[in-house]
Amino acid sequence: MRHQRREFLKLMGVGGAFTLLPIDIARAAGTPAPEDRAVYISASAGDADDYYVSAFNASGKILFEQALPGRGHDIGLRPNHVDVAAVERRPGLYGLILDRHTGDVRAKLHCPEDRRFYGHAIYSNDGRFLYITENDFDHARGVVSVWDAEDGYRRVAEFDSFGTGPHELHLMPGGEHLVIANGGLHTHPDFDGRTALNIDSMEPNLSIIDRRTGKLIHQASLKHDWHQLSIRHLDVAANGTIAAGFQYQGEINDQVPLVGIWQPGKEIRPIEAPDNVQYRMRQYCGSVRFDASGQVFGISCPRGGLVTFWDAKTNGFLTHIAAPDGCGLAATDRPGEFVGTSGLGNGWRLDAIRRKRVELPDDSHKSLHWDNHLRRITA
Amino acid sequence: MLLKSCSRLMLLSTTAAIAIGFAAPNAHADIPDENYRPVLNHLLNEVMPPKLxxxxxxxxxxxxxxxxxxxxxxxxxxxxxxxxxxxxxxxxxxxxxxxxxxxxxxxxxxxxxxxxxxxxxxxxxxxxxxxxxxxxxxxxxxxxxxxxxxxxxxxxxxxxxxxxxxxxxxxxxxxxxxxxxxxxxxxxxxxxxxxxxRDEWPEFADAMATAGPDSMDYPTAKFAATDLYRALHEGILIISAQKLGKPLGDNKQDAKASRAESEVSKRSLRNIAHNLTGLFAIYDGKWGDVGSEGTGLAALIDSSLLDRSFRLNWQTVVDALDGLPASVEDLLAQPDGYDKLAEFKSQIDFLTTLVENDIGGNTQLGGGFNALDGD
The missing domain is CATH 1.20.1420.20 (M75 peptidase, HXXE motif)
Incomplete structure (x- = not known):
């Protein structure tokens, strides 16, 4: 696959692992539709432990790839700015601030020695502060670090995440609160930084904190029987509904919910798909994303090779579409429609309403393994 | 003890053989999608229906x-x-x-x-x-x-x-x-x-066997065949973790036969013997009088040595189980019963590694980038 990518880049007139391609969106006559101008950005990998942040356009054409020192995970988008934040997946040591148009490195973040990045970052709505989930591994404590983008990305504060193993975080509507998925898993660099050390006693939760003071505003957990459901990924609709995807740490044939909906102040509501779909989710959700309407959300299940779709209004399962090794999900500007990416190199448009899957037409994106998460940048 | 040593030797020798590179020279070439289709058709349309x-x-x-x-x-x-x-x-x-x-x-x-x-x-x-x-x-x-x-x-x-x-x-x-x-x-x-x-199976089998890009369930034959590989892999994992691991507990003092499956009818190990029969059919394509040898996942493996060694290792485990009583309770009642049960579990665990590394790897059904190492 790496070789194929190199060949492709040569054909494009550029080459080398660190070459940055300029944006090259073909401009048709007239004004392109917003979706046609959209750019998708994600962590990616080649075949030889080579890792990147890569961007492609609505057709799937690679726009740039920027080499990373280690495997990335999610990308944080700075509102109204060229910056995007790529934080190394857990146990991460680096964070890079890149130019979203070119992939150029604009700043570097270094994790303190007694912390490890956990792969997810989000900016405040005004773009000034970057929030990153981290592991305070000696105290089995999750933290959210705060970095000032207007002061050279200086680390200016650190808040408790109110749980262990914080993973994805998002701003709540209004922009003053952060919701954090505390996965509950304690890991330590002395044990490779990824192996869970507390499966029997893990206590995942969803926590909402004030982004300025770090004060806990809301918190919810699943019932104790389900304490091995690691709450890892989430997305927030414009009305404040939170959709969460779980990763089960128990037995492969236990019957447990893998999706939850949370209205802060209430209990997390677990929801399930029909048995033959639920089974194919293989106890593992990889990515959560609301659509443009905020009513439909997609949850990818890469172990089962499915993307499942749910209705946040009725709290019900909608449908599923097979997507081998599919994980990254980003909403397009059309209700019920998403772009999905896979570790096998595929990119699709997935229509939850019509239950349709269409391959992105440009093959250049197929030269990479697309990692866990996908973000859409509106032009 | 001699038998135990022999079985260990056999397992180790196979591992060594594989480790020094007897895998097929073109093991990394992509298996054409159409090669998965006859396996799907055979297992799902020919082998399973008579069993149901x-x-x-x-x-x-x-x-x-x-x-x-x-x-x-x-x-x-x-x-x-x-x-x-x-x-x-x-x-x-x-x-x-x-x-x-x-x-x-x-x-x-x-x-x-x-x-x-x-x-x-x-x-x-x-x-x-x-x-x-x-x-x-x-x-x-x-x-x-x-x-x-x-x-x-x-x-x-x-x-x-x-x-x-x-x-x-x-x-x-x-x-x-x-x-x-x-x-x-x-x-x-x-x-x-x-x-x-029995009645619902044929429609499912047809959907799997006719996998293609228009299907929202099974877009490729390889993707459909992944379900068969997973059944084999997960079946072995369940035997190890649940059917054996639970009654074994953390140590001899913690062992408890009542945590095994079907212990009221004293057939927990007999269950595993039959599990192994059904699981091996996924690999081999022959299940008792039904099907034919080498038409399951084995048909995708381009290495006769690897195929033979997997069969040999599997048979070693089956033979070991044949020497045990039908239930965990009866086995644990023997003076060295706990050790025998633990040893049998270790043999099952070795099969798991073979399934993951050899069968998953050579059939290219073991999982992708995100499935194997997500976060």
Missing amino acids: DDFHKANAQLSTSITDFCADPDADDLKDVQEDFHQAMDIWQEIQPWRMGPMVANGRDQHIEYWPDKHGTAARQFRKLLFSKPAGYTDPEQLSEASAALQGFPALEEVLFDPKNTAHMTSSDEDGVYLCQYGAAIATNLETIAGEL
């Missing part, structure tokens, strides 16, 4: 025999019913690992056998049932709407094998009459479920 038919027939026989027994209960007839239970359970344990499509739809596998039962739900509900004796549970249709823990083989096992219950039944007292009617309802319900499973 056998399962249905075995349950029909069980239903008939328990109904006959209840008409005039005696100890000899009870033995016949127990034997019919074992026959049905043998086939179930062979198809149990094929967890896909209609097997798992509508909770069917759990309705057939509610297991593992982490919280002892079945025993608790069974006690309540006997106390209150609700009439609805003697009607198969109403029973089919009841808790899964009271519907399938574990509940029937309690009825047919727990000495307290069999004493009631053979003496035809009030509890015995109720137990008989309830047991007959379970068997009839199982027959119905088995019939539904």
Whole structure:
């Protein structure tokens, strides 16, 4: 696959692992539709432990790839700015601030020695502060670090995440609160930084904190029987509904919910798909994303090779579409429609309403393994 | 001990052979998608349907025999019913690992056998049932709407094998009459479920065998075949972690036979023997008199040495199990029973590594970038 990518880049007139391609969106006559101008950005990998942040356009054409020192995970988008934040997946040591148009490195973040990045970052709505989930591994404590983008990305504060193993975080509507998925898993660099050390006693939760003071505003957990459901990924609709995807740490044939909906102040509501779909989710959700309407959300299940779709209004399962090794999900500007990416190199448009899957037409994106998460940048 | 050493030697020698590079030279070339299709077609359309038919027939026989027994209960007839239970359970344990499509739809596998039962739900509900004796549970249709823990083989096992219950039944007292009617309802319900499973399978098999880009369920034959590989992989994992790991516990003092599957009928290890038969059929393509050798996942492996070594290792495990009693309880009652059980688990674990590394790798069905190492 790496070789194929190199060949492709040569054909494009550029080459080398660190070459940055300029944006090259073909401009048709007239004004392109917003979706046609959209750019998708994600962590990616080649075949030889080579890792990147890569961007492609609505057709799937690679726009740039920027080499990373280690495997990335999610990308944080700075509102109204060229910056995007790529934080190394857990146990991460680096964070890079890149130019979203070119992939150029604009700043570097270094994790303190007694912390490890956990792969997810989000900016405040005004773009000034970057929030990153981290592991305070000696105290089995999750933290959210705060970095000032207007002061050279200086680390200016650190808040408790109110749980262990914080993973994805998002701003709540209004922009003053952060919701954090505390996965509950304690890991330590002395044990490779990824192996869970507390499966029997893990206590995942969803926590909402004030982004300025770090004060806990809301918190919810699943019932104790389900304490091995690691709450890892989430997305927030414009009305404040939170959709969460779980990763089960128990037995492969236990019957447990893998999706939850949370209205802060209430209990997390677990929801399930029909048995033959639920089974194919293989106890593992990889990515959560609301659509443009905020009513439909997609949850990818890469172990089962499915993307499942749910209705946040009725709290019900909608449908599923097979997507081998599919994980990254980003909403397009059309209700019920998403772009999905896979570790096998595929990119699709997935229509939850019509239950349709269409391959992105440009093959250049197929030269990479697309990692866990996908973000859409509106032009 | 000699046997144990030999089996270890055999396992190690195979590992060494593979490690020094006997894998096919073109092992990394992509297997064409069309190569997966005959495997799918053979396993799902040729091999599985007769087994599902056998399962249905075995349950029909069980239903008939328990109904006959209840008409005039005696100890000899009870033995016949127990034997019919074992026959049905043998086939179930062979198809149990094929967890896909209609097997798992509508909770069917759990309705057939509610297991593992982490919280002892079945025993608790069974006690309540006997106390209150609700009439609805003697009607198969109403029973089919009841808790899964009271519907399938574990509940029937309690009825047919727990000495307290069999004493009631053979003496035809009030509890015995109720137990008989309830047991007959379970068997009839199982027959119905088995019939539904048999009838729904062909549509699922066709969807798998005709996988293609227009399908929203199975876009490629390779993707469909992944479900077969997963059934093999997960089947071995479940044997190790649950069927053996749970009764073994953390150490000898923590071992508990009652945590094993089907211990009331003393057949927990017999279950595993039949699991291995059904699992090996996924690899080999031959299942008893059905199918033909080398037409399962084995057809995708381009290395005769790897194929032979996998078969040899699998047979070693089967032979080891043949030397053990039918139940964990009987094995743990032996002076070195715990060690034998632990040793057998280690052999199963070795098979797991072979399935993951050799079968998953060479069939290219082991999983992708995100599936294998997500976050």
